Amino acid sequence: MLTCKDFLRELNEFLDPSSTDPSARQELEKHVNECPNCWVVVDTTKKTLKVFKGMQASEVPTRVKDRLMAALERKMAARKPGGCGETHASE
Amino acid sequence: MPEPPSFDEAPLVLRAKAGDDTAFADLVKHYERRIFRLAKNITQNDEDAEDVLQESFMKSYENLDRFQGNSKFYTWLVRIAVNEALMKLRKRKSDKSVSLDEQLDTGEDTLVREIAVWDDDPEQKYSQDELRSILDNAVSSLEPIYSTVFQLRDVEEMSTEETAEALGISVPAVKSRLLRARLQLREKLTRFFQRKGDDVLAYL
Structure with a gap:
């Protein structure tokens, strides 16, 4: 018999069906169907994953972006004349 | 708002390696938000995160000529950013032991203290801005060893192996940290997402 603790230790496997072997999976299913608490943990963890999935990171503040691009441009410009191989001749 | 699904970094990386600076600038624009978020999660300090962002891209x-293309450019970039961020932490804390690969105590991996049923689409109770601030706060309240794994695996959907490589930790460490991160976040979000009128029950 699985305890709740055992079940929670396997929660990631339970949430990712491809990673569990069928007999272990059956035991996990059995536990979650009989244990209301673990059922809620599974349900709320799934919802947690759903709200976070693909969440785009906040925009980097303009001031920070400008500082980054300025520093990079300096570095790029410094590299040009000495050249590591070919550079653009368009400008 | 999800990422545009079909970004292929490979052609940009090839062009950048061949000396095309515009291509490198495009890579910067594409990844700067994620690197900044990662840096903030590790350093937990905006000023340090700004430095880490800049130093990582520099x-x-x-x-770039040493990047062999055996892994994704982004994985390599994350690795650089993680190292930069850890160096910042070490300086700030004057603690040489700061790292992401510390051993975990395995006894406490089932962090469930309370339990309550959530609404079906709990995020719809909040505006986009409110939701973002709830989620950002929840993640940044995690220890960096958990927030970094969660960000890469569950938010950006990197594979377990790529996450391990990017963070310089083992695959089992990624898995156990991910479990703890998920359970901790679930717990933190319960306050916002639980169904009205339901009591929080003690559990385990």
Whole structure:
């Protein structure tokens, strides 16, 4: 018999069906169907994953972006004349 | 708002390696938000995160010819950013032991203290801005060893192996940290997402 603790230790496997072997999976299913608490943990963890999935990171503040691009441009410009191989001749 | 699904970094990386600076700038624009978020999660300090962002892209530009393409450019970039962020932490805390690969105590991996049923689409109770601030706060309240794994695996959907490589930790460490991160976040979000009128029950 699985305890709740055992079940929670396997929660990631339970949430990712491809990673569990069928007999272990059956035991996990059995536990979650009989244990209301673990059922809620599974349900709320799934919802947690759903709200976070693909969440785009906040925009980097303009001031920070400008500082980054300025520093990079300096570095790029410094590299040009000495050249590591070919550079653009368009400008 | 999800990422545009079909970004292929490979052609940009090839062009950047061949000396096309515009291509490198495009890579910067595409990844700067994620690197900044990662840096904030590790350093937990905006000023340090700004430095880490800048240093990471400078280093990756300088060392681009050493990037072999065995892994994704982004994985390599994350690795650089993690190292930069850890160096910042070490300086700030004057604690040489700061790292992401510390051993975990395995006894406490089932962090469930309370339980309550959530609404079906709990995020719809909040505006986009409110939701973002709830989620950002929840993640940044995690220890960096958990927030970094969660960000890469569950938010950006990197594979377990790529996450391990990017963070310089083992696959089992990624898995156990991910479990703890998920359970901790679930717990933190319960306050916002639980169904009205339901009591929080003690559990385990």
